[in-house]
Amino acid sequence: MTDKRVLFVASEMVPYLPENEVSSMAYESPRMVNDRGGQIRIFMPRFGNINERRHQLHEVIRLSGMNLVVNDMDMPLIIKVASIPKERIQVYFIDNEEYFKRKATFSDEDGNLFPDNDERAIFFAKGVVETVKKLNWNPDIIHVHGWMASLLPLYLKKYYADEPLFTGSKIVTSVYNKGFEGTLDNGMLDKIKFDGIDQKDVASLETPNYSNLLKVAVDHSDAVVVASEELPDDLKKHIDSLTKPVLPHVPIFEFEEAYINFYQSKVLS
Numbered sequence: 001m002t003d004k005r006v007l008f009v010a011s012e013m014v015p016y017l018p019e020n021e022v023s024s025m026a027y028e029s030p031r032m033v034n035d036r037g038g039q040i041r042i043f044m045p046r047f048g049n050i051n052e053r054r055h056q057l058h059e060v061i062r063l064s065g066m067n068l069v070v071n072d073m074d075m076p077l078i079i080k081v082a083s084i085p086k087e088r089i090q091v092y093f094i095d096n097e098e099y100f101k102r103k104a105t106f107s108d109e110d111g112n113l114f115p116d117n118d119e120r121a122i123f124f125a126k127g128v129v130e131t132v133k134k135l136n137w138n139p140d141i142i143h144v145h146g147w148m149a150s151l152l153p154l155y156l157k158k159y160y161a162d163e164p165l166f167t168g169s170k171i172v173t174s175v176y177n178k179g180f181e182g183t184l185d186n187g188m189l190d191k192i193k194f195d196g197i198d199q200k201d202v203a204s205l206e207t208p209n210y211s212n213l214l215k216v217a218v219d220h221s222d223a224v225v226v227a228s229e230e231l232p233d234d235l236k237k238h239i240d241s242l243t244k245p246v247l248p249h250v251p252i253f254e255f256e257e258a259y260i261n262f263y264q265s266k267v268l269s
Helices: 021-035 117-135 152-157 188-193 210-219 233-240 252-267
Strands: 005-010 039-045 067-070 073-076 078-084 089-095 141-145 170-175 223-226
Touching (some): 005 021, 021 039, 021 141, 021 252, 039 117, 089 117, 117 152, 141 152, 152 210, 170 210, 210 233, 223 252
Parallel strands (some): 005 039, 005 141, 170 223
Antiparallel strands (some): 078 089
């Protein structure tokens, strides 16, 4: 992986949020590429329950300041950055007062999904792409972890289809069992169509549940990683029907060689 550029985009990641299947692998996979001589960039949302003082987050003024349009509303983009000291890894955080200030990730204290999670996912996807454009950093691989990052493949392939920076980039989506119960806002489909994305590309989001969101992600990816031992049946069936490269589930303690081989022999070849 020497000098290969890999962009990791994650819903959650340790040490900034609690450890789970997504947050652990979102940390371990870039650490592994970094250790093997690859160049990495990592993006995640700046949720309000991330302790900015403890993790020493600070705003990057030169990257902040633009507005992103979500459902015909101008939403200011703030970029923050922090370093994971022992790994010498830098993490970029996508922030916005309206979407990410609340002191929780995806649900309120009663376990109810935030009603604007769909807009937060759209904002996050656009924020990542616009920031990478400002960095003028063209990745060889873009690896997506977690459902709030799952609109990125769609937006890269459709909304940003003419962006030359990503012409040679290959998109990999890791699919996890950890999702959410119920559905996101029923108007999600219309908000995505507002960006000029054709209904046929997101038809499954008429019911914006976890499985359908990930189906859209894998359909617009170049390769797929099955990152959990168990997946929802309909999602597993959908992945089994794909004609693109799929890496079957590998335990976290064995993933390094499997991921490197997959990147080199299936994704980049």
